[in-house]
Amino acid sequence: MERRKFIGTAAVGSLGIVSCQAANTAVTSKKKDFVLKNNINHSVCHWCFGKIPLEDFLITLNELGVKAVDLMGPKEWPLLKKYNIHSTMCNGAEISLTEGWNDPQYHEVLIKNYSEMIPKVAEAGYTNLICFSGNRRGMDDKIGLQNCIDGLSKIMPLAEKHGVVIQMELFNQVNHPDYMCDTSAWGIELCKGLVSESFKLLYDIYHMQIQEGDIIRSIQNNHQYFGHYHTAGVPGRHEIDESQELYYPAIMKAILATGYTGYVAQEFIPEREDKIDSLKQGFLICDV
Numbered sequence: 164m165e166r167r168k169f170i171g172t173a174a175v176g177s178l179g180i181v182s183c184q185a186a187n188t189a190v191t192s193k194k195k196d197f198v199l200k201n202n203i204n205h206s207v208c209h210w211c212f213g214k215i216p217l218e219d220f221l222i223t224l225n226e227l228g229v230k231a232v233d234l235m236g237p238k239e240w241p242l243l244k245k246y247n248i249h250s251t252m253c254n255g256a257e258i259s260l261t262e263g264w265n266d267p268q269y270h271e272v273l274i275k276n277y278s279e280m281i282p283k284v285a286e287a288g289y290t291n292l293i294c295f296s297g298n299r300r301g302m303d304d305k306i307g308l309q310n311c312i313d314g315l316s317k318i319m320p321l322a323e324k325h326g327v328v329i330q331m332e333l334f335n336q337v338n339h340p341d342y343m344c345d346t347s348a349w350g351i352e353l354c355k356g357l358v359s360e361s362f363k364l365l366y367d368i369y370h371m372q373i374q375e376g377d378i379i380r381s382i383q384n385n386h387q388y389f390g391h392y393h394t395a396g397v398p399g400r401h402e403i404d405e406s407q408e409l410y411y412p413a414i415m416k417a418i419l420a421t422g423y424t425g426y427v428a429q430e431f432i433p434e435r436e437d438k439i440d441s442l443k444q445g446f447l448i449c450d451v
Contacts, residue, residue: 197443199228199450203415206231206251206428207445208393212438221246223439229446233393233428237280240287251426252291252330252365252391256280260334263297265307265343270314277318277329285325291391292322293365294331296344307343312356322361330390332365335374338400345374347381347388354388363390369430372397372409379417386421394449395431402441403431403448415451 199205209220209232217239224232225246232248236255243250256276262269277292284292296311315329322329333350334342344350350364366389372378382389396407403411418427427449433441 197227197447199446202419202451203449204231204251204424204426205229205446205449206233206249206426207442208233208428208430210234211430211432212442215438218242218246221248224248227443227446231426231428233426233430234293237283237287240289244287250287250289251428252293253280253284253287253289254293256292257295260295260339260342261298263295263343264311264314264331265297265299265302267310267314269297270310270317273314274317278321281318281321281325281327284327290326291328291330294329296331296342298341299343300341302343304343304349308349308352308356311353315353315357315362319357319359319361323359326361328361328363328390330363330365332393333367333370333374335370337373338370347371347375347385351385351388364388365391365393367393367395367430368409368411368414369393369395369397369400378409378414382414382417382421386418386423389423391425392418392427393430394427394445395429399434400430400432401434403429403445411448412451415449419451 207229209217212220221232221242230247230249231251232243233252234254235243235250236253240250258269258272264273280292296307299307318329331344331350331353333344333347336342336345347364354362354364368378371381394403394411396403397409398407401407403409415427429442429445431445435441
């Protein structure tokens, strides 16, 4: 090879090596920027990132080292298992958010649905199954409470047998007007009425900040009734950073101080263009 050609080829090769090294350094640096302590067990609700196909989303979670996703039903479970992602809150037995356990006309269908779903959840290796109170539609809260106790008590023995925890989500009245389980106090009375470790409340921090506030004190005083947590920024249900009013690091520390070992699921709708970057930020904020 002529000396001039050799020098040119060597220079190009060197540039290629330098470029590869720079790219590798950038990737490594990016990975180092996202390192989780995992004192909090992290999860996320895929519906908030619904424009990202579920399979792509699960691949991303694996890359981030997050091994859980919320609000998944039997149709999604095979894909979750393919990527070794845990279903931290199962769904698929409910009728709707507005038609729930507070109305006896739905009990027959709900008892059937949950009786079929509970063994499936357990067989799949999962624990949590969501439920809803339903709307008031003029019903007194005490009557609705007793109706929930009467209906849910029919499935509690099966849930206990299979080690499945039925969790009723708390909602606020701004986003879900007329929903009955809209305060932690009402939900706690339901827990006390059922007297089962297989029934808990899904304490949605976003909803309860809007509805009643005093988040940390509620967690400290009532954590034994809370089986799962959801996050989102207030107001707007967007990123949980400094653009909103809640200080999530303090809330996460309060949750950890109770001895909680379950999952905290991000349920904010990202506003920024880079949705995954927002998700990473959310995980890191909560990773106390």
